[in-house]
Amino acid sequence: MPDSPSRSLRLGIAGPVGVGKSSLIATLCRALGDELALGVITNDIYTDEDARFLRSAGVLAPERIRAVETGACPHTAIRDDVTANLLAVEDLEQDFAPLDLVLIESGGDNLTATFSPALVDAQLFVLDVAGGGDVARKGGPGIARADLLIVNKTDLAPHVGVDVSAMVADARTARAGAPVIALSRHDPHSVAQLRAWVLALVDRHRSGDHTPIDPGPMAPHSHAHDDDHDHDAHHEHPHDADDHHDHG
Amino acid sequence: MAPPTDTLVDPATVALLLADGRLPTGGHVSSAGLEPALRGGMPAESIREWMIGRATTVSLTEAGTAVVAAHLARRSPGQNTTAAGLDAVTAAWAARTPSPVQRRLSRQLGRGYVRLATAVWAAAVGDTMNPRGPQPPRSVVLGVIAAAAGIEAASLVRLVVYEEAQAAASAALKLEPQDPLLVAGFVLDACAAAEPHVAAVAACRRPEEIPAASTPQSEGWTQAHSLLTERLFRA
Ligand SMILES: Nc1nc2c(ncn2[C@@H]2O[C@H](COP(=O)(O)OP(=O)(O)O)[C@@H](O)[C@H]2O)c(=O)[nH]1
Ligand SMILES: [Mg+2]
Numbered sequence: 461m462p463d464s465p466s467r468s469l470r471l472g473i474a475g476p477v478g479v480g481k482s483s484l485i486a487t488l489c490r491a492l493g494d495e496l497a498l499g500v501i502t503n504d505i506y507t508d509e510d511a512r513f514l515r516s517a518g519v520l521a522p523e524r525i526r527a528v529e530t531g532a533c534p535h536t537a538i539r540d541d542v543t544a545n546l547l548a549v550e551d552l553e554q555d556f557a558p559l560d561l562v563l564i565e566s567g568g569d570n571l572t573a574t575f576s577p578a579l580v581d582a583q584l585f586v587l588d589v590a591g592g593g594d595v596a597r598k599g600g601p602g603i604a605r606a607d608l609l610i611v612n613k614t615d616l617a618p619h620v621g622v623d624v625s626a627m628v629a630d631a632r633t634a635r636a637g638a639p640v641i642a643l644s645r646h647d648p649h650s651v652a653q654l655r656a657w658v659l660a661l662v663d664r665h666r667s668g669d670h671t672p673i674d675p676g677p678m679a680p681h682s683h684a685h686d687d688d689h690d691h692d693a694h695h696e697h698p699h700d701a702d703d704h705h706d707h708g
Numbered sequence: 709m710a711p712p713t714d715t716l717v718d719p720a721t722v723a724l725l726l727a728d729g730r731l732p733t734g735g736h737v738s739s740a741g742l743e744p745a746l747r748g749g750m751p752a753e754s755i756r757e758w759m760i761g762r763a764t765t766v767s768l769t770e771a772g773t774a775v776v777a778a779h780l781a782r783r784s785p786g787q788n789t790t791a792a793g794l795d796a797v798t799a800a801w802a803a804r805t806p807s808p809v810q811r812r813l814s815r816q817l818g819r820g821y822v823r824l825a826t827a828v829w830a831a832a833v834g835d836t837m838n839p840r841g842p843q844p845p846r847s848v849v850l851g852v853i854a855a856a857a858g859i860e861a862a863s864l865v866r867l868v869v870y871e872e873a874q875a876a877a878s879a880a881l882k883l884e885p886q887d888p889l890l891v892a893g894f895v896l897d898a899c900a901a902a903e904p905h906v907a908a909v910a911a912c913r914r915p916e917e918i919p920a921a922s923t924p925q926s927e928g929w930t931q932a933h934s935l936l937t938e939r940l941f942r943a
Contacts, residue, residue, distance in 0.1 A: 507938045531736040532882045532940045543734030543820040544942075 468499070468559040469665040470549055471658070472538065472575035474566040474602050475586030480612040480645075481565050482510045484586060484654075487645050488563060489519035491655040496560040496662065499552040500525045501545060503567035505534050510565055524556060534567030539677060542579040549579075561662060571595075574602045577672040582607040582661055585675075587631075589613050593622040596631035603631065605675035608639050608657055615644040722857040723867050726850065729874050733820035738813060739879030739941035740872045741766070741926050747936065748929035752884040756894045759876055763869050763898035764905065765921035770814075770847040771868035772909045772918035773801040775861045777844075777851025779913050781836065785855070788838035794852070798844050800915035805845075807927040809934040813943045814845035821849040829856045861910035866899065873898040879941060 473481045482502070489498055498520055502510035504527060511527035514520065528548050530537040537545055545564060553559050564580060566573055575583045585606035587595050590613060596603060603609060609631050617624045624642050631640045639657065643650045664670035729735060745758055777797045784792035805811050822837050822844075836852050837844070844852075847868065854864045873895045880891050905919075912918055930943050 506940065509937070512937070529737050529939065529942045531738065531879070531942075533736045536736055540730070541732035541734060541736060543732060543823065544737045544816070546823075547734070547816060547819055 466558070468497075468549075468553055468562045469582070469662050469670075470562050470564060470580045471661070472564045472566065472580035472583035473586060474538070474574055474583055474606065475568050475610075476570055476591065477568045479568070479586045479588040479591065481568060481586050482513055483645055484584075484610065484612065484643070485563050485565055486514060486517045486519045487651055488654070488658065489514075489517075491651055492561065492658065493520060495659075497556065497558065498524065499549075499556060499559050499562040501548050501552065501562065501564045502527045503530050503534055503537055503545065503565060505530065505532065505567040524552065526552060530567050535573045538564075538566050538573060538579060539576045542576055545579050561658070571598075571600045571602065572677075574606065574675040574677070577674045581665060581670060581672045583675070584608045584610055586610045586612050589617045589622040589624060589627065590620050592620075593627045593630070596627050597634060599634045601675040601677065604634050604636075605638070605673065607661070607673070608641065609635060610654070611640060611642045613644055614642045614650065615646045717857070719858040719860070720863070722853075723859050723863050726853065726859075727867050727871050727874070729871075729878055731824070733824050734817060735820070735871075735875060736878075737942045738817065738875055739883070739943070740875035741810075741930060741943065742876040742879045743883055743939060743941040744929040744933035744943055745926060746883055747933055747939070748925075750929075752886075755876075755880055755884065755891075756897060759873055759894050759898040760901040761923065762876065762926070763873055763902040765923050766926070767869045767872045767902060768865075768905055768909050768919045769801070769804045769921050770845075770872065771865040772912045773797060773804075773845070773847035774851040774854065774864050774868050775910055775912045776800075776915055776918055777848040778854040778859070778861065778864055779851075781852045781855035786836065788836055788841065789844060789848075789852075790838045790841045792836070794844060794848055795838075795841050796915045797851075797918075798842050798848055800918050801845055801847060804918060804920045804922060806922055806924075807930045809930050809943050810927065811845070814847070815843045816942075817846035818844050818849045821846055821853065825849065825853050825856070829853060861912075862906050865902075865906045865909045869902040870895070870899055882940060 473485060475481055485500055500514060500520060504510050508527035511525050514525050515522040526548050528544050549562050552562060583606050585602035611627055611631060614624050628640050628642050641653050643654055741762060750758060777794055780793045789795055802811055877891045877895045881888055909919060933939060933943060
């Protein structure tokens, strides 16, 4: 529901727990804080730890970082019922008008959660090399169709035996050529790439040339794919219990 | 009472929609006070009794607020909250809701319902909400929607009681895992306990008639809970 074209760009950061979403937000705040007016919303599952981590990182004024409780439904809060997040974004935009960019971190719990376009204009999906080189190839809505895929913590690749260029190539294939950035917060060149991507997106948003796309909800039942009989290695199953909880 | 202008849905169906916990109005962030109670030390064995307690106290205040709001909205269709006298209902509700945390949450849930109302009953409630007036809580907005949808007062009372009990029940399953079928029974027990009060609450017409049934223990728990750094629910 794009309302006013002059409002901030709302950028979602999705991906499993521990891949470095909060750290990436801190990196972005450092890289963009001088030229863009920023706000941050976090969606922790149990705590407001992410919000506290970001506040203590000193990358942004603490009052511009707000935590939203998700009632143990992190999927719901970014897709089926975005109300709590949307109200938090609107409040931030109003309290610190005009904001250029609001970053929303999902309470990542697994590979299938993606943001609804009712909440964000664009989204990053974050994987890390420590999750293994195969993850990118396995796909899923976020990996395949997020606006940008991040392969994070490339500095760890030698320690976990992952070939970053092969992982990025797999990801590009899974994404039919859509952008992938191999990122490490210790690698200034990769941070510059990310920064440039976000700035270009902000420009497109302002000029009205950006159309939000929906990566789609949880992947359709993966048994439907004839080419995918590899169930043992494929625990990322859209019908596992966690995806089916009731969102009362 | 005029039916909603752009649809011909039976009011009973609208009530079902409004009572559905999956309605996208942000309700999933609330445990209707249960997480604060459990974290405050209430034993899990008391959940059923606690739900009955809530259904016969705070829920009736919320229900009475919705009933009076619906009555006033019905008399002044399309007028904004201030002109329709709804600000006085919000004030009466606030006076009966001592916990600031609870008031903030109810107002946030109210905003969620305003979004829903604006999308679904645009013609009937489109301009009702006065952005410059006090922020109405969920119960007031629910009353305005009930007026637009033709839901009668007794159904509205039952809807509010049920919705709160259901919110606590879903939260219970996340906080104190137990047999979901048992917990579904608690919802009915809570609604049954409220039943003898339904007629009286449905008869409320003026803000001062809204039941004042505060629960100091629960309010204290809600305040304390808001200071915890680990919690699943807003309250
Ligand atoms: N080596 C390395 N570690 C990182 C990088 N980014 C994040 N981390 C670490 O990964 C862990 C999880 O990061 P966090 O941002 O909390 O992940 P989140 O759960 O996705 O928000 C933390 O210990 C971070 O310090 C990186 O670029 N390189
Ligand atoms: Mg995080």
